[in-house]
Amino acid sequence: MIPGRFEYHRPKSLPEAVALLAKLGEDARPLAGGHSLIPMMKLRMATPEHLVDLAGIADLKGIRHEGGRIVIGAMTTQAELIASADLSAALPILKETALLIADPQVRYVGTLGGNVANGDPGNDMPAVMMALDATYQLAGEKGAREVAAREFYQGAYFTALEPGEMLAAISIPVPPAGHGAAYEKLKRKIGDYATAAAAVVLTKADGRIATCAIALTNVGDTPLLAEEAAHILTGTSADAASLARAIAAAEAITEPATDGRGTAAYRTKMAGIMLERALARALARAAG
Amino acid sequence: MAKVHVSMTVNGDAVEGLVEPRTLLIHFIRENLLLTGAHIGCDTSHCGACTVDLDGKSVKSCTLFAVQAEGASITTIEGMAAPDGTLHALQEGFRMMHGLQCGFCTPGMILRAHRLLLENPDPSEEEIRFGIAGNMCRCTGYQNIVKAIQYAAAKINGVPFQEAAE
Structure with missing residues (x-):
């Protein structure tokens, strides 16, 4: 399968990319790892x-500390998240989640930014970012702005991104030492999207759940x-x-589709x- | 639409070509370079038959455009054996351990295992299975592929290969 025709651009800087996206308008898409977009283009579901291509922009790469936050460039790959000793220590849930995404080849190429910005409800990192209360740093022709992950997702493939805007970085408040976090994903096979998955980030104090x-x-x-x-859990001894x-409260807010992964009730x-x-x-995992 | 000039290093050779931006890397490798070892299987980034090594990463070349590989250094199965034809330890392992039947998945398996062993020279069986989870084989049931990779790891590490009891 060969995608439809397109013109290829490879900006060297974020301002150049933003200017291009603004100029080209709705006919343009940013290309990160491409492992969601290129299959969609082959199927002509995206044209x-x-x-x-954001791959030539050095500023979109890397993991850095800024005060009490960790800021991850949007083009940082899942494999780079997994390999980061710094992240494994401060935010072990990211490595745990990244290892559940797709397969090794896809993780070498697939990016955190693509995973969270595409708006695919099957992607794993968005729920983790919501649980961590991360903030997305967006870049656009009118300037930079920040949107909370908890406010970003509006519908399947619909997000707070305005036309011409792109995700530049993900900023995560580092949970306190001694926090406990986990991501649990049920999938039919390696590489599958979740039948259902859950992210939890909590702290304990005196044997009770504090946050x-x-x-x-x-x-x-x-x-x-x-x-x-x-x-419901906050303040209890679990x-x-x-x-x-x-x-039961969590199950009550779900509205899954019945599909190849199971019936709605099962999911x-x-x-x-x-x-x-x-x-x-x-x-x-939590102390206290 | 205008064609784009691309240049990269494939199996140590500098190569170049004119491609449409939509040309997939696997098509550039197979049709422009006439290196037909990497295979097109599912064409949807699931099966791994098109796996090549690109700048130190195992990638599915059906899900990258050739233009994205501009300047990259790529290894395909054609680049694994020594110039005199001596098989790479992984190729020898697949041969000795019967790690293939129809052979369609083998170039992708070997290129993926190559990167796996470079990153983790002495993997456990579980690490091998997790490491090749992006490569499908519909013949072997994977048992002998795992043995082939264990054989290669032992050979590369200079230790005797001991087949695990079943």
Whole structure:
């Protein structure tokens, strides 16, 4: 399968890329790793007339500390996330999640920015970013702005990105030392999207859950922040009754499609099971 | 649409060509360079038959445009054996351990295993299986592919290969 014709652009800087995207308008798409976009182009489900390849922009690469945050360039690959000792120490959930995405070849090329900005509800990093309360740094002709991951997703493939805007970096507040986090994903095989998945980030104090954030993958048109479930657990000792109520609250906000991964009812139930497992692991990992 | 000039290094040779931007790397390698070892299997980035090594990464060349590989250094199966024809340890391993039947997946398997062993010279069986999870084989059931990679790792590391009991 060969994609439709397009013109190829390879800007050297972020301002150059932004200017190109503004000039070319809706006929242009930014190209990151391309492992979502190129298959869509082969199927003619995407037919951009211009591709703006971001691979030549050094500023979009890398992982750096800024105050109490970690800022990751949008073009940083999943393999680079996995290999970063710094990230493994500060934000181990990112490596855990990246290892559940696709397969080794795709992880060498696929980027964090592409994963979160594409708006595909099957992608894994968006829920993790919502649980971590990350912020997306967007670049556009009118300047830079920040949008919370929790506000970014509006529908399947619909995000807060305005025409001509692109994602430049992901900024994540580093959770306190001793936090516990986990991502649990049910999939049929390596390389599959989630039947259902759950991200949990929590802290404990005196044996009780002090803070908690929960987000779910691929059980709705967008990743879902399970606010009520997190609220139910906060302040509890994660006793069986509280866990059951929280899991029921999380299941209640899911709206999965019935598809090859299972019926809607099954996928809702699996979201609950994934959450149960993610909570158990995050609690075991948390100090206090 | 205007063709674009691309140049890269493939198996140590400087190569160049004129391609449409939409030309996939696998098509450039097979049709322009006439290196037909890397195969087109699923064409959807699932099966790994098109895997080549590009700047130290295993990549699926059906899901990259040739223009994205501008300036890259690429290894395909044709670049694995020594110039005198001596097989690479992985090629020898696949031969000795019967790591192939129809052979369609083999070039991709070997190129992926090549990068895996460079990154992790002494992988466990589990690490091998996770490491080749992006490559599908519909003949062998993977058992002998894993053995072939273990054989190659042992040979590269200069230690005797001991087949695990089944």
